[in-house]
Amino acid sequence: MIPSSFFQERGISTLLIDVDNTLTTDNNPVPHGEVLAWLDAQRAAGLRLLALSNNRRERVAPFAARLGLEYIAGAAKPLPAKVNRALKKMGILKGEAAVIGDQLFTDILCGRLAGCTTILVEPMELEGYGFFKLKRPLEERILRRYRARRKGRGL
Template identity: 65%
Template sequence: MSVFFPHADFKRIYEIPTEFFQQRGLTVALLDVDNTLTTHDNPTPHKEVLGWLERQRNSGLRLMILSNNTEERVAPFAEGLGLEYIANAHKPLGGPLRQALGKLGVRPEETAVIGDQIFTDILCARLAGCTAVLVEPMEPEPMAFFRVKRTLERPILRAYRKRKGRG
């Protein structure tokens, strides 16, 4: 299977049921911030995300933020949610992801990486041996860099959906 294909996909993070993690033996979820937990540069998560985080915590799933964004962006967001975090994660490079796994004392097979970008979140998870979960971005990004990345993602998403029978 392509290293760019997620293992699973959902429209929004809060639509991922607790059973998804339990049935796969996943004990940790590493979460992206922008366009996964909240809109780009928004300091607070969506209300539905707060409920989802609480349900996952109550089920025993350990949560941690793994973001390519800066310390200044990620730290207050993560602290407001009571979550540990790694900022400047350089996804898809695996060093900070391995650091998170070591800090949490888990193996890649026990870990899901959830995010909205194929070339960072999904590729990082796949290369590390984690479960890759793709969510749709909450809103379009205004910056040209992201528009180019989204354009490059389209053929991969079409191939993935075709393989999944959702052409």
């Protein structure tokens, strides 16, 4: 679990957090207790919290309400347009926002395209269906290469 000091030290005021497999398991309406505690800690530290999901409003709105989060539904990640628009509307600079999610090609790419800080988290549950089957091994290869590069640089 990332401490709020991580964000504060980097001048980050706003967290855009993916829902499925980041805040909860896929399509599960009930978040884990640890997640609720983490959200409370970030909120207490003064961070602004939004759920950022490609899922439909009908799924995202009740979930966000339950957690006391603002939300962006139908986000069309990895396209950054909705994130850009939301940040502009809130008067928040891209450098002050972090995008957190479990998928490299949606969450992280979206955050990078929007110019935000990005944080890749381990998915809560590995989905064993649909196009994820294709995507996960691809992510693994890219992550392995990235980790190897970091190692090579002595980081």
